Amino acid sequence: DAKTTQPPSMDCAEGRAANLPCNHSTISGNEYVYWYRQIHSQGPQYIIHGLKNNETNEMASLIITEDRKSSTLILPHATLRDTAVYYCIVRLRSARQLTFGSGTQLTVLP
Amino acid sequence: DGGITQSPKYLFRKEGQNVTLSCEQNLNHDAMYWYRQDPGQGLRLIYYSQIVNDFQKGDIAEGYSVSREKKESFPLTVTSAQKNPTAFYLCASSIVGAANTEAFFGQGTRLTVV
Numbered sequence: 717d718a719k720t721t722q723p724p725s726m727d728c729a730e731g732r733a734a735n736l737p738c739n740h741s742t743i744s745g746n747e748y749v750y751w752y753r754q755i756h757s758q759g760p761q762y763i764i765h766g767l768k769n770n771e772t773n774e775m776a777s778l779i780i781t782e783d784r785k786s787s788t789l790i791l792p793h794a795t796l797r798d799t800a801v802y803y804c805i806v807r808l809r810s811a812r813q814l815t816f817g818s819g820t821q822l823t824v825l826p
Numbered sequence: 827d828g829g830i831t832q833s834p835k836y837l838f839r840k841e842g843q844n845v846t847l848s849c850e851q852n853l854n855h856d857a858m859y860w861y862r863q864d865p866g867q868g869l870r871l872i873y874y875s876q877i878v879n880d881f882q883k884g885d886i887a888e889g890y891s892v893s894r895e896k897k898e899s900f901p902l903t904v905t906s907a908q909k910n911p912t913a914f915y916l917c918a919s920s921i922v923g924a925a926n927t928e929a930f931f932g933q934g935t936r937l938t939v940v
Contacts, residue, residue: 750928759832759916759931760869803868814859814918814929816869 720804725821728798734791736820738804741785748807749780751789753800754819760803763789794824829853832917832932839911839939847902847935849917856922858900859929862886863914872915875900876922904937911939 721739728734748767752760764778771778777790791798803819830851839845857876861869871884875894889908894900904911914936920929
């Protein structure tokens with residue numbers, strides 16, 4: 717699995733967009749980019765995933781650069797309940813493992 | 827409701843005792859995983875299984891054992907050989923062989939060894 721690099725922490729004002737970056741410069745062509753989040757003392761929750769194109773769902777948008785070496789998760793209108801650790805993962809086609817890094821602690825401030 | 831259930835939520839054991847954590851899923855997923863999480867850290871893979879009666883070691887398998895006798899169940903035993911067993915344990919499941927589907931996680935078991 718390709719490794720990912722994320723900033724350890726970020727703050728965001730409530731109601732503003734939260735933009736969480738992830739670097740995955742060694743990603744291969746058949747690896748998907750996944751985002752999960754973990755609210756304190758709970759199991760991780762799936763947010764979104766993508767291969768090449770930008771993706772959007774009811775929770776967030778995922779922007780993947782053309783060279784696929786980095787991506788950004790966008791929470792368009794952050795709320796206090798979005799405070800969590802956000803994990804960026806690249807996942808092999810075989811999907812044998814899910815490898816988590818340290819993630820980004822996002823704190824949404826009132 | 828389809829989902830993945832871990833029990834119990836909190837577990838206390840004396841040092842030197844083996845303890846088994848339960849994980850059950852009704853999502854019809856072939857793959858199941860166990861992770862360990864220490865305070866302020868990310869998830870580390872202990873064991874995973876892609877099919878009944880087969881499982882593979884993850885990054886930190888020493889001191890742990892698993893079984894996969896049924897598709898729905900993947901119990902984890904923390905043995906007395908695990909040097910520092912106090913941690914938050916998470917179980918997950920997913921479809922095998924498809925990189926474009928998400929994994930589902932249980933709510934975790936917090937094990938404290940005293």
